[in-house]
Amino acid sequence: MNKVAIKTIERADGEVIKALGKCGVATVHEAQGRSGAMEPEIRAGVPGAAIAGSAITVLCAPGDNWMLHVAIELMEPGDVLVVGTTSRSLDGFFGDILAEFVTQRGGVGAVLDTGARDIRDLREQGFPVWSRAISPQGTVKETVGAVNVPIMCGGRLVIPGDVVVADDDGVVLVPRQHAADVLDASHQRIDKEEAMRTAIKQGGKTLDLLGLREKLIEKGLRYDDGPIDWPFHRE
Amino acid sequence: MNKVAIKTIERADGEVIKALGKCGVATVHEAQGRSGAMEPEIRAGVPGAAIAGSAITVLCAPGDNWMLHVAIELMEPGDVLVVGTTSRSLDGFFGDILAEFVTQRGGVGAVLDTGARDIRDLREQGFPVWSRAISPQGTVKETVGAVNVPIMCGGRLVIPGDVVVADDDGVVLVPRQHAADVLDASHQRIDKEEAMRTAIKQGGKTLDLLGLREKLIEKGLRYDDGPIDWPFHRE
Amino acid sequence: MNKVAIKTIERADGEVIKALGKCGVATVHEAQGRSGAMEPEIRAGVPGAAIAGSAITVLCAPGDNWMLHVAIELMEPGDVLVVGTTSRSLDGFFGDILAEFVTQRGGVGAVLDTGARDIRDLREQGFPVWSRAISPQGTVKETVGAVNVPIMCGGRLVIPGDVVVADDDGVVLVPRQHAADVLDASHQRIDKEEAMRTAIKQGGKTLDLLGLREKLIEKGLRYDDGPIDWPFHRE
Amino acid sequence: MNKVAIKTIERADGEVIKALGKCGVATVHEAQGRSGAMEPEIRAGVPGAAIAGSAITVLCAPGDNWMLHVAIELMEPGDVLVVGTTSRSLDGFFGDILAEFVTQRGGVGAVLDTGARDIRDLREQGFPVWSRAISPQGTVKETVGAVNVPIMCGGRLVIPGDVVVADDDGVVLVPRQHAADVLDASHQRIDKEEAMRTAIKQGGKTLDLLGLREKLIEKGLRYDDGPIDWPFHRE
């Protein structure tokens, strides 16, 4: 492991980042071609929270959160702390003291491939965190890792400066170079979904709205009037 | 896979279904002989929701939600969408647009052996969903499946028209032919539990109330006054 | 399995137990040298609840909750029911009737290596429960187990009379003989954390506050001004 | 749970069953339209074994193997014992004594949704077993279940008399009424695969052999000469 802390990173445009946050995770994920979503095991610890920010990345040894302290002092307003480990660890790497520190730096949240703790305090502070577990298990400060290098988190590669969008659905990453394009695509998708929602309310059917009714039949779907008298014997 | 959509299904009596919903999952499961409960991995995505309805079943390829669109237009008021896949998939098969569509059809909820998404919107809309995961991961519309055929969901066989009862405890299935009997048994159980609750409040003990005190001793339980000075050395 | 129910146990001092409950799980775990935390799979079923009490332990066969009835009548005010099984079981061992019974005995909560059910009722009653799962699956009363013997729960050995502290972070155990010392250490830690929080709010940095800045460099951390033009090509 | 043991079952033709066994799990699964495969967690405990037989089904309480004794005495030559539980259990339900008993009855193997034990003896005896786990954990004989009723095993519904085909790939079920047709389809598939294997050895390419080359381009695949100088910076 390269023991390095990179002090500065490139970021996407702040207005674009904020706008992506408003679009939400599912929309942004679809808008960039159904890519970039972290695994569903990375869950929202603070229900209802929704953020977007630039990734400050941290690579730690399992059970060792030392590098988070190094990383947080390099955060700038609007950043999100993103933490990976060299091998799987569910310990409580992040709690209310570090949340306080991130807040002082202007950071907007944390995404952890590990556990988080002090979860009630975080909920009360409204400090949003996404993690693989909630665990009181404490960590040591013995092994040096790295800050602002590419890491693995939630089954994805995270590059420092990636736009992190997170809400109750989970977390999606947008490469900063694509942020503006993905925002445009997200807005288009929102418009399309809004139109679809309206059409549905007016009695429209999604197969017609999506133009998929004929393709269904071409691919072999057959309708049967039914009902069928399915047997119900079961254990 | 049989590429078929059965247009109509048989349903249990609507009043019986509603009444089962009021009994709750744990009671109904006990009342039909401790059977029919889905695996605990199928969790409530909208805490506090409690429903009952007739199962409209959908069988999909993993990562492909096309058949949901076919199924929803066959739903009738009071139905529940129940989704299985030919092999395990945690992707986000169901979100707010489809929830809108189900609502338009008069459907009352969705149970998915997959992931759900737009979970915050679903919570705000009060649209109840039970699923194996919450995931923003989008799906394709490439492979034709089936609607209203028997499927596996939550480790159980689901027959179209099964009564689906779901709340914070999870999901239980009642064969429509048994619905009225299970409702009777549920009401008896509720009365029995109410009596037990009252007896407990008055100082009753459950072993006496259940008539299990003697059987305990017959089976070999021995009481020891204690206390025992257990050692406390531990890692 | 030794078929025995020990009627009485030794307990820690009641005031100490209450005070530990106020300190919270993460603090107590740290204060006793980062030990005693149950596995993160043992989750809070009633968000926001926080308790401490003396462990009344129960050892059951999988899928069989008979011994809980024996244990609860041996509970005293301030006790916590702690349930283990001879092999893994996620069934719903504990629900609202037993919660009523525990409450009548003055008990303050339940921690289960199994599933819990009637979870909405428990939330409404404000009866706190921690469990490995939520499941409606019912249990039988066929196999005699033991009460107030050492058991495994949440990956930990639990001795009857252990102080159980539980909140949204999970569950930690304190040997009753250590309770007073761990409370002192917890209070010291709270003071230290409060001071740290204040220092952070005033612009302090955690590496300085913890005296870890130099050790970082000794262990080989190197700072690089950056930024680095990381490539963004990804799937 | 219906406490019943059905003494006799309908079976598929013996020659057809044997022939299905020779086709192998993957082929049979494909031949019946990619259906009937148990979950991959059901693993072969005796590598290299390959069997087919008629399912004698057993439904047990978790941690209780009593019904296996009832079921085995109802087995006939060529049968396979298939075991499910009312809720998940990984205990060692089946070992060398029961294997001896199955062998005496002429049975050809066992498939368990639970654990198996005495695995070295089973390997030495050449008695084939498929199970969710290998575990020494013993079971009790307290709760009555059922024999030769539909059960869940490996995530599938198993009907008594289903043809069970099992090898190193896992387990697949064929409804006895379909056995002859599935055998025909399996033989066709084997011929087709053999032809394909030969064509490949002669330099054929699978996209041509399957007629899928044009469809690829229609669906949008684009070839790029490359190479691309992918960055290699990684954690």
Added chain:
Amino acid sequence: MNKVAIKTIERADGEVIKALGKCGVATVHEAQGRSGAMEPEIRAGVPGAAIAGSAITVLCAPGDNWMLHVAIELMEPGDVLVVGTTSRSLDGFFGDILAEFVTQRGGVGAVLDTGARDIRDLREQGFPVWSRAISPQGTVKETVGAVNVPIMCGGRLVIPGDVVVADDDGVVLVPRQHAADVLDASHQRIDKEEAMRTAIKQGGKTLDLLGLREKLIEKGLRYDDGPIDWPFHRE
């Protein structure tokens, strides 16, 4: 964590230990009342190996195998290295170099709550290892732990000097003070099983041999001649 290495431990009688090893895991587990078995996730890395020895215990930080080096030099002939961690870690804590070192000390095997590596070398050397995973992931030597203190491994408390019996079924622990009694009980069980095996070969049925036929009927089992024409419609 108490940073201590206890140099000497008490052991059970060497002949008793060897004899327990010959009885095998499943038998010993049954003989001591179905207790002491580690979780089934602790698997044999070297198929066919079967050992028994005295536990030299090691407590490590996750991802840190330093204490193994301390422990092995305290091993004596006939000992087994048993490794736990303060929180879950699947890294490769143990490989061929340490196996060499254990062998030099006269040790007979290793049981790890973590991963093992160099698994092919271990198979070739015939050095038996049981572990939660096989993983090449290396570990650090930064955090001091403890040797010969009680630890958790495989979901069980392990006391230094416990008799560890391990084979293809997994691992079981016998308190050294019980070793002779458990051996006697194991021999009785072997005799009983041998008699049962013989009786089965002669046509005996296990329900008769175990005297459980009447109890079945008392508990409500009902026989039905069958066959039943179960429906076969399935997805």
Added chain:
Amino acid sequence: MNKVAIKTIERADGEVIKALGKCGVATVHEAQGRSGAMEPEIRAGVPGAAIAGSAITVLCAPGDNWMLHVAIELMEPGDVLVVGTTSRSLDGFFGDILAEFVTQRGGVGAVLDTGARDIRDLREQGFPVWSRAISPQGTVKETVGAVNVPIMCGGRLVIPGDVVVADDDGVVLVPRQHAADVLDASHQRIDKEEAMRTAIKQGGKTLDLLGLREKLIEKGLRYDDGPIDWPFHRE
């Protein structure tokens, strides 16, 4: 998803690749600074196999192996097929027909983030495969993916042309640009380990050989003569 198949890739030197294969996974992983190891869930399907080759990468939809056919015809002698999916899938993407095809192209093995099947045939052919599961479940050919783009497999980013080293310990990736350096470091490590093995055989102790004895004491390890009379009361 970018629907593209890159026809050519850059590779490391063939002799270097072969030599890395001889070093083995654990050594190579250590030699490149304990990085690049896939998750332990990626297991060897053919015990004893050990390979190294250049990664031909494939990105598929879940349950859809179409792109493997595109990828294999682009393989060159010495290549390894490495397969990822856009979301988790354990289906049997790879079996004996494709193994035949890879062999015809001169490929040396396959690493799959999915399931493999026909595992007995693969073992007989000696065709090495590493996968997350073994499953007969078949796949479709409906969705176009990509070939020779960066993918995720086994929790790691894989770049086309990466050197893949795989054996019974699992899989490790070496960026092709680092291959020669990592080979040098691997050879140094092998020499060092050989020296250590010799020293151990001559009675050396690893703490001395690694120079870690003093650091242990500095970090607070304390020796205690023992023995301690640990209590043995346990469930």
